[in-house]
Amino acid sequence: MTAQIIDGNAVAAKVRDGYKARVERLLRQGITPGLAVVMVGDNPASEVYVGNKVRACRKVGLRSEAFRFRADAPQEAVLERIAALNADASIHGVIVQLPLPPGYDMRRLLEAIDRNKDVDGFHLYNVGGLVIGETVFPPCTPYGVQILLEHVGIPTEGQNVVVVGASNIVGKPMALMLLQKEATVAICHVKTRDLAQFTILADILVVAAGKPDLITAPMVKRGAVVIDVGINRLPDGRLVGDVDFEAVKERASWITPVPGGVGPMTVTMLLGNTISAAERAASPRL
Numbered sequence: 001m002t003a004q005i006i007d008g009n010a011v012a013a014k015v016r017d018g019y020k021a022r023v024e025r026l027l028r029q030g031i032t033p034g035l036a037v038v039m040v041g042d043n044p045a046s047e048v049y050v051g052n053k054v055r056a057c058r059k060v061g062l063r064s065e066a067f068r069f070r071a072d073a074p075q076e077a078v079l080e081r082i083a084a085l086n087a088d089a090s091i092h093g094v095i096v097q098l099p100l101p102p103g104y105d106m107r108r109l110l111e112a113i114d115r116n117k118d119v120d121g122f123h124l125y126n127v128g129g130l131v132i133g134e135t136v137f138p139p140c141t142p143y144g145v146q147i148l149l150e151h152v153g154i155p156t157e158g159q160n161v162v163v164v165g166a167s168n169i170v171g172k173p174m175a176l177m178l179l180q181k182e183a184t185v186a187i188c189h190v191k192t193r194d195l196a197q198f199t200i201l202a203d204i205l206v207v208a209a210g211k212p213d214l215i216t217a218p219m220v221k222r223g224a225v226v227i228d229v230g231i232n233r234l235p236d237g238r239l240v241g242d243v244d245f246e247a248v249k250e251r252a253s254w255i256t257p258v259p260g261g262v263g264p265m266t267v268t269m270l271l272g273n274t275i276s277a278a279e280r281a282a283s284p285r286l
Helices: 008-028 044-060 075-087 106-112 124-132 140-151 171-180 263-282
Strands: 034-040 063-069 093-096 160-164 184-188 204-207 225-228
Touching: 008 044, 008 140, 008 263, 034 044, 034 075, 034 263, 044 063, 044 263, 063 075, 075 093, 075 106, 093 106, 093 263, 124 171, 140 171, 140 225, 140 263, 160 171, 171 184
Parallel strands: 034 063, 034 093, 160 184, 160 204, 204 225
Antiparallel strands: none
16 A cells, blocks of 8 residues: 655645635635734744745735844834734734743733734634634644645544644644634644554544654554654755654555645645634624
């Protein structure tokens, strides 16, 4: 068995095509969906991510602005900018690019974003909504994984799902979203003993641990669906995930590559959440 590849670029392109009609409807109402990205410091990876977001916005008709601060900028200055963006009716989505430099209170900055503009889905209001299945803006990476599974027709109801990684950005919200789809979910993390005893039981394995080649072929159930959220740069410059792709693809039924798997979907879901925020602003009853 050789796994079928889940092409995140192709799925993202199809989803973005579906956004264009929604953007056109808003434009006819005189509304251009606007996304503001607040970036602190000069993290090279963050610069790449922000550039990707700006270009993606342009392609589907969204307006985007990036607000950059030096790594030693006072936190209050960043909070003042967020407050100004909250009050700006032309801005429908506000995100703070992570990670932040040392010394910044990430939670305080994220909670400062108006919950109606929290298109990253990190505000406590949206995180809490995940527990009862009523979040307004789902976190973009787990949301992208969910859409990938739906696109290729992989059912989650009644399936054993193992999520490796318990971060607030991917692992925990991913587990909650899959629970809402009636999957049976286990979350593994850095303190999990004998990781393989859990992963081998997974019908669907989602890996977001940030460690290259953490998941090897013997750890994967034959025929499992493997979603690799990890992205790691090796000393030789190559980008790889958390899964030993070449070996695991010989056991899995479906697998995402790195790059070109989950990554494109994360940006795509951010665009979708921003469009939804603009639609909600245009029709407050939504």
